[in-house]
Amino acid sequence: MSGSIWMPPGARPDTLPAVPRQRTAPSWAQPDPLDELAERLDDFIAAAVHPDEIAALLESDGLSDDQIRERYGVKNSFALAEELYERVERRFPEPDGPVHDPWQVGLLGCLLRGVVFALPGLGYVLGAPLLAGPRDDVGLPAGTVPLLASALVGWMWNQGLAHRAYAWLGLGDRSAARRALLLGAPVGALLGALVALTVAGAAHPAAVAFAAGQSVYLGAATALLVMGRERALLTALLPMAAGTVLALVHPVPEPARLILLLGSLAVVAVLGLREVAPLKGRGAASGMRLPPRGRDQPRHSSRRDTAMGPRLSASLPYALFGLATGVLVLYAALGDVLTDEQRSAPAAVALTLSMGPAEWLLYRFRSSSLAGLRSSSTPRAFRRTTVRTVTRCLVGCLVTLLSLSLATSALWPHAPGVSGVRLAGLLLLGVVLWTGLLLQSFGAVLxxxxxxxxxALAQTVAWLTHTGSPHWVGLIVHGTAAVAQTALVCALLGRATAHR
Known part of the structure; x- marks a missing residue:
């Protein structure tokens, strides 16, 4: 019967069969939006170690909780992430080529940064005769108050400024980072000089001038360090360092000291200005948008950040962190009731030099955590990996600080023996600084x-009220802060999104 048309019984042969009405598919046959989303994000979901990674991706795509409830019938992005995590089987495919690791840095570069951090301290040794005079009302050496006030303002301002410039670099806009440094560095230098002038009191005008020069240096050095010009900064500081070494073995006239200080300052300022100024001849490079660099990428960036730039308020916690750590380091540097700078100078030098290795160990931890994300198949396994890694890095940081502290105490002229309480407080301060940097890299700077x-507030109150021995106060304050920040680090170690 091929070629014949089947007709229902009773139908007339001269009429065509009725076209059947299209039926609506039952609700159970409708495609599930969750299945469609899981299929679209299959590769990412399969490689996720924890649902929080998926939630972060959903939020970065701009999905609000209202949209999620309307489209997928779940409460928020975290509930949706958990549902997707359950629907997709875990797979950890090996990449086709070498894995990109933005946290890979060389040890030599970090050691160079540590030396660059420490070398400016030689300027105080070279300029000491220029600041000679009677102690002030609180027993500090002449000119110390304006110098400290200017330094604290500079550390606070430039820490926030560096974060803003790095945020622009993370968004790929190098010219915007230059503009931020070009505008922000002079403002910070002026603010530091004004603060020094305000608190100078009866201090010699040379102290105020020295503090103003210190503020200019901090702004210019920040610009060079952010733009990756450590070698240029080191070169500019070498004449001053050589003059300081010469002054330790042979008297150097005051005019020569002044020339060395002003010469290094002028070179650093010119290099910093040249690096950030929109000079002719940069060509298209001055306005090009670079691909984001991993360690410069701001945490939790959004589309608003990309379109309008990073918010100014986002840099405030970094500025406060810079101020607070500056206060803690100054207390460790000035030592016994802030009256005997010779006793604690080796500790300050060791702490500053250790920042280079500490930075490298931080990068090593972040690099290892990325490798742990690729090799771990469960959140528990990933947490075990990160705990072991952070423990090794923290121990390495403390061993480095201890070695530098013992070495500087042995080599420093007229330095007393190392006190156990002082050394313990210094090591705990090292824990505070390193875990603080780690929290910053996790996006938990607040x-x-x-x-x-x-x-910093507790230690200041203890000093103003003459409460307890400074060494024991420092030990207690640093120990409490170290425990608190270590707890915050432990709370974040198992969160895969903190390591992305």
Whole structure:
């Protein structure tokens, strides 16, 4: 019967069969939006170690909780992430080529940064005769108050400025980073000089001038360090360092000291200005948009950040962290009731030099955590990996600080024996600084700033009220802050999104 048309019984042969009405598919046959989303994000979901990674991706795509409830029938992005995590089987495919690791840095570069951090301290040795005079009302050497006030303002301002410039670099806009440094560095230098002038009191005008030069240096050095010009900064500081070494073995006239200080300052300022100024001849490079660099990428960036730039308020916690850690380091540097700078100078030098290796160990941890994300198949396994890694890095940081502290105490002229309480307080301060940097890299700078500000305030109150021995106060304050920040780090170690 091929070629014949089947007709229902009773139908007339001269009429065509009725076209059947299209039926609506039952609700159970409708495609599930969750299945469609899981299929679209299959590769990412399969490689996720924890649902929080998926939630972060959903939020970065701009999905609000209202949209999620309307489209997928779940409460929020975290509930949706958990549902997707359950629907997709875990797979961890090996990449086709070499894995990109933005946290890979060389040890030599970090050691160079540590030396660059420490070398400016030689300027105080070279300029000491220029600041000679009677102690002030609180027993500090002449000119110390304006120098300290200017330094603290500079550390606070330039820490926030560096974050803003790095945020622009993370968004790929190098010219915007230059503009931020070009505008921000002079403002910070002026603010530091004004603060020094305000608190100078009866201090010699040379102290105010020295503090103003210190503020200019901090702004210019920040610009060079952010733009990756450590070698240029080191070269500019070498004449001053050589003059300081010469002054330790042979008297150097005051005019020569002044020339060395002003010469290095002028070179650093010119290099910093040249690096950030929109000079002719940069060509298209001055306005090009670079691909984001991993360690410069701001945490939790959004489309608004990309379109309008990073918010100014986002840099405030970094500025507060810089101020608080500056206060803690100054207390460690000035030592016994802030009256005997010779006793604690080796500790300050060791702490500053250790920042280079500490930075490298931080990068090593972040690099290892990325490798742990690729090799771990469960959140528990990933947490075990990160705990072991952070423990090794923290121990390495403390061993480095201990070695530098013992070496500088042995080599420093007329330095007393190392006190156990002082050394313990210094090591705990090292823990505070390193865990604070780690929290910053996790995007939890607000927690680090809160802990460090509390510690700095407590130590200041203890000094003003003459409560207890400075060494024991430092030990207690640093120990409490170290415990608090270590707890914050432990709370974040198992969160895969903190390591992306």
């Amino acid at each position: 927690g680090a700033a809160t802990v460090c500000c509390g510690a």
